[in-house]
Amino acid sequence: MNKITNLFLLTAFLYSCTESKSTTENVQIIKSLENKIDSLGMAFETESAVQLSDSLLNYDPNNYIALGTIGINAFNNRDAVTAIKYLSKLVKIKPESPMHKVFLGLCHEQLMENDLALKYYQQALEPDSIEWPANFMKIRVKTVVHGKEAGFQELQLYKESLNPIDYHQLNNDIKNYNEDGLNSFYPPWFDSTERTKFLVTIPDELYNSGQINSMEKVELVFAKLGVNISCIHTNSQSKDYKISTTDKYLDKLIATDTLNLKKL
Numbered sequence: 001m002n003k004i005t006n007l008f009l010l011t012a013f014l015y016s017c018t019e020s021k022s023t024t025e026n027v028q029i030i031k032s033l034e035n036k037i038d039s040l041g042m043a044f045e046t047e048s049a050v051q052l053s054d055s056l057l058n059y060d061p062n063n064y065i066a067l068g069t070i071g072i073n074a075f076n077n078r079d080a081v082t083a084i085k086y087l088s089k090l091v092k093i094k095p096e097s098p099m100h101k102v103f104l105g106l107c108h109e110q111l112m113e114n115d116l117a118l119k120y121y122q123q124a125l126e127p128d129s130i131e132w133p134a135n136f137m138k139i140r141v142k143t144v145v146h147g148k149e150a151g152f153q154e155l156q157l158y159k160e161s162l163n164p165i166d167y168h169q170l171n172n173d174i175k176n177y178n179e180d181g182l183n184s185f186y187p188p189w190f191d192s193t194e195r196t197k198f199l200v201t202i203p204d205e206l207y208n209s210g211q212i213n214s215m216e217k218v219e220l221v222f223a224k225l226g227v228n229i230s231c232i233h234t235n236s237q238s239k240d241y242k243i244s245t246t247d248k249y250l251d252k253l254i255a256t257d258t259l260n261l262k263k264l
Contacts, residue, residue, distance in 0.1 A: 168223035195244035
């Protein structure tokens with residue numbers, strides 16, 4: 001799981017918020033700022049997005065997009081205190097949204113306030129929550145709150161709607177869960193440059209036949225072997241893929257000894 005996944009989570013988070021309404025004459029300014037923030041977020045220009053979000057809050061103090069942008073950016077930078085300040089407002093403004101509570105819980109995990117984190121995860125699973133924009137997150141939360149068996153049951157419930165990589169990686173994460181919180185699945189702020197890196201080389205017959213010729217297919221190969229990895233670079237000419245993993249999968253990855261695995 002990498003920055004693309006983080007972007008998806010942020011997009012899903014903001015998608016769960018309806019547009020903020022304003023009865024002032026600044027409606028056009030607010031809409032323009034919202035569009036710019038959205039574009040900057042898609043381009044990973046987070047600092048500029050946060051700056052515009054601060055400006056937007058001057059016009060609309062309860063703007064969902066601005067509050068979410070600042071809160072999630074602070075969370076990704078491991079500034080849990082700032083993140084809680086903004087995400088708490090979202091929970092009060094839109095209490096039926098589960099994702100607000102999930103990210104607030106993750107912030108409390110960062111501060112080692114696990115009881116508070118669990119409280120928000122439990123609230124996120126309450127029946128009156130609106131539809132989850134990301135089923136894989138709901139599966140993780142269910143595992144943290146109710147245990148592995150409940151997580152596996154939820155995984156099977158959404159099996160048909162999940163792509164194969166998500167399904168197998170979730171299955172691996174649930175299997176390896178040690179009751180150490182939602183962050184243990186994969187920290188959203190985790191920079192792939194901090195991970196141990198490896199190189200795999202795809203044999204010609206597998207690459208040319210299309211069996212393993214993309215980053216997604218490489219990740220799926222290892223996920224089926226019980227190891228979650230992220231592809232971070234590829235060279236189509238040499239058929240090489242640079243991959244990384246987290247500590248809990250490191251030994252298992254080395255033990256696979258597949259696809260000409262080499263430690264960098």
